[in-house]
Amino acid sequence: MNTIAVIMILIGLLFFTGGAVGIIRMPDFYSRLHPAGKLDTMGLLMSMLGLAVYALGDMTLGEALTSLKIILIVVFVFITSPTATHAIVDAGVRAGLEPWTQDRH
Amino acid sequence: MEKETRATVGSRVITFLIMFAIWLLLSGRFDAFHLVLGAVSCALVAAFSADLLLPSPDLPRMPGVWWRFIKYIPWLLYQVLVANIHVMYLVFHPRMMELIDPQIMEFDSRLKSDMARVTLANSITLTPGTITIYISLYGHITFHVIDIESGKTLPWIMEARIGEVFGE
Numbered sequence: 001m002n003t004i005a006v007i008m009i010l011i012g013l014l015f016f017t018g019g020a021v022g023i024i025r026m027p028d029f030y031s032r033l034h035p036a037g038k039l040d041t042m043g044l045l046m047s048m049l050g051l052a053v054y055a056l057g058d059m060t061l062g063e064a065l066t067s068l069k070i071i072l073i074v075v076f077v078f079i080t081s082p083t084a085t086h087a088i089v090d091a092g093v094r095a096g097l098e099p100w101t102q103d104r105h
Numbered sequence: 106m107e108k109e110t111r112a113t114v115g116s117r118v119i120t121f122l123i124m125f126a127i128w129l130l131l132s133g134r135f136d137a138f139h140l141v142l143g144a145v146s147c148a149l150v151a152a153f154s155a156d157l158l159l160p161s162p163d164l165p166r167m168p169g170v171w172w173r174f175i176k177y178i179p180w181l182l183y184q185v186l187v188a189n190i191h192v193m194y195l196v197f198h199p200r201m202m203e204l205i206d207p208q209i210m211e212f213d214s215r216l217k218s219d220m221a222r223v224t225l226a227n228s229i230t231l232t233p234g235t236i237t238i239y240i241s242l243y244g245h246i247t248f249h250v251i252d253i254e255s256g257k258t259l260p261w262i263m264e265a266r267i268g269e270v271f272g273e
Contacts, residue, residue, distance in 0.1 A: 012114050015189060021198035031207045034251045035196055041231060042189040045182075063259050065133045072130070073162065082230035082237075089249065099152060 005054035012047025015039045024066045028100035029092050037085035040080060120168075121151040135233040139247065166272065174224075180266065181228055183231065188232045192251065206252045214244040214264055223272040228263050 022035025060099040128143035129135070195204055216222050222244065226237040230247055238247045248260065 015193065018193040018196050022192070025196060027202065028207070030236070031107055031205060031247050031251055034192055035235060037236070038231070039189060039192060039196075042185060045185075062133060064129060068130055078231065079125075079227070081229040085230050086237055089238050093238055094156070097132070099209060101207055 001053060001056070005050045008050030008053065009047045012043045012045070012050060015043030015046060020042060029097055030099045033085055033088060037081060037088075041081055044077055045074055052071065106156055114120050117151045117155040117259075120155040121147050124150060170271060176268060177270050179233070184263075188234050188259075189256075192234055193203075195251065204252065207236070208249060208253060210250055211245065211247050212260065214240070214246050215273070216244060216264065216268060218271060221267055224270075225264055225267050228267065229260055232259060 016039070019035045019039035022039060023032050026032040026035060048070050052070040055063055055066045055070060057063045115248055124147040125143060128147060128198055130193045132143060142171045195201055198204055214225060215220065222240055226240055226246070229235050229246075234254075236249045238249055240246050248261070
């Protein structure tokens, strides 16, 4: 059980690292949001599932409830994260920021 | 909202049940005091705001929609995983600047209901590589893609799937 949990958390951290590196490497505002808002969803899913497995321990009711609460965190982030990303993109578009493209840089 | 959205008894009962389940989950205490406390607060909230959670009065169709929606989630998670790995590959690629090709794409969605459109927009945004910028009142969707490949097929497949879920 603990091995599975650790592996999942490590995969999650890998996605988070990718997100952080992506924010630095991408060329402009819009493309930066792709790693910023999205790799986080997978990183969060993986690391939270890992924590849920870890919290499950020896399957008592209290521990199962803790795991379910952790999974609820993932559900809420999956609903709110795209909305937040969309709000940021919308702000950029309304401000008239042109996206970076391959043929114009 | 121009539509009539008065909550029916059925939607109040369903709201109450959902909220009570969440109460049980979050409190984790099953003695009489906490159960009664939860039941009273859930009943109050259900009485005041059942029309926020279930705005459509179309109750008989709801179980089918929910069931198909639950079946849709694993597929969405799989797409999110695939797309995540794709963006990871781009991010760590040494020649990233040549591989990415950000574009703004548009298409007309045939989804009619607000709920289906919200689901579509959130699904598109949740999948890395595509971000919904705007949905017009008539279902015209504008979205930003990180490279052509990400945006070529997925939103259309997604739209078809969501159309199935909401029976449109």
